[in-house]
Amino acid sequence: MKQAGNQTNQKLRIIPLGGLGEIGMNCLVIEYGQDLVLIDCGVQFPDSHWPGMDILVPDFDYVRQKLSNLRAVIVTHGHDDHIGAIPYLLKEKQLDIYATPFPTGLISQKLTEHSDLNEVRFHKIENRKKFKVGPFTFDPIPVQHSIIEALAFAIETPVGTLIHSGDFKHDAHETSQGMIGFEPFEEWGKKGVALLLSDSTNAERPGHTLSEMEIKQSFEQILKRQKSRMIIALFASNIKRVEKLLQLAHEQGKKVAFGGRSMHSYTKLAFEQNSLSIPPETLVLLEHIGQYPDDKVIVLVTGSQAEPQSALLRISEGIHKDFQIRPGDLVVMSSRFIPGNERAITKMIDQLYRAGAEVLYESIHQVHVSGHGQQEELLMMLKATRPKYFIPIHGAYRHLSKHAGLAKESGVQPENIKVIEDGQIVELSKDGLEIGERLELNRGVVVGTSFVEGSPDVFSQRSNLSKTGVVFAVFMRDSKSLKLIAPPSVYPYGLMYFRGENPEHVAQDAEDHLEDIYYDAMHSGELEETLRLEGRRFYKKRASHKPVFIPLVLDV
């Protein structure tokens, strides 16, 4: 017979499906008994290892096996690396989503781009108003970040309290978002925190993030000295920064126009939800800015990362329909260069200079601060919560590892600190925190708005194709005698030859060579494989790479 007391021996399982050991795609499973919840469900944008693929989403296999037990998705904030994959999970199952209004609005906008989704039920989160999902009680704690309505959670579970930091920083001078202190974390620290899971994005950076107030002062000076039109590139999701710029512009009697689809959609949503105040007679349409003197014109645009199709990239290429750079224009990049995007950004900056603009960016001027806390702030979180166990989250391995070092410094027992990566299950019970099995994860791959399937083999084939090119070779033969009825023909695609080579000569030589090979191997059981290997070998000598080689032997 089962005893009720068994319950306390149950283990809480924590399973990162993304965001640990990599940047982006944050998604964490918390499971106890028959119940599981997800904290965040984000995407990642693929690099050149994923040619032609649009977004990557977490591997939902583990969740898929337990779909009927999935109680809810709990959202910390509205950045895409926290909410972007929700529509893809909604293809599997109807969902209960707990979020504050701003991310709720952003998720709703995303859902309109899909047609094959299950029903969604939104539950509104309010700061510090506890809610219960299955065996878990969540206390939403507001934190500062580069988007409004960012939350951390204290999560009461049958085996103790967890703190999930979300993405956070501490900006003591920024009072516009209400909560500035760590009091709620200290409260929980006093009651006892079993496990802290905390944002590691900036764990390599010493000190404290600059205050957004310093950004405001920088911009105040830049605006005062403004002589020409000014274009400011920033993330549209950074509503508070947009609001500050609008306010500064208003104070100095200037006009602001928005450029870029997400600049319009994020600000519209925030305005409708009363989270963005727009001073009177400040906002104008981009196509009307010609009516104002140059030193009164400010354009806020997306594209600080030189994203394809973004407003600033199109402006830099001279193909934006409502705005062309003129000599003397000033462009301010109010965001950091995200690693991986530097080349595209510097190329864009060059184009802006070529068109006659001046460009200011972070390394020279204080026009951006990060939304993620640096070492001092991470230590504040550790000291406030005083956790027994610690797992660093949200970061590449080096960030997690640095953060673990800070935890040790703050007094967490070294054996109670676990640096884990995606797929590694950890189990928390009254007896302690243990490392469990490790899931093998394959990311979900999306093209357009649809999942596509591909094994690791297929992904490496695609990547090879893009590097080496491909050659088809057609062998037409008599089905009885097996003799070729015409010489073989090769069809190279995407090949590069050594300088001085004539591609037509190479093709002719390849056809002659393959004809010999054909007759040598025509009776062997491995004719096609032999042709394939010989074809590759031939092209290796005459072209830049061994191509993908596909022989087609046709019986006539």
Ligand SMILES: [Zn+2]
């Ligand atoms: Zn974030």
Ligand SMILES: [Zn+2]
């Ligand atoms: Zn994040």
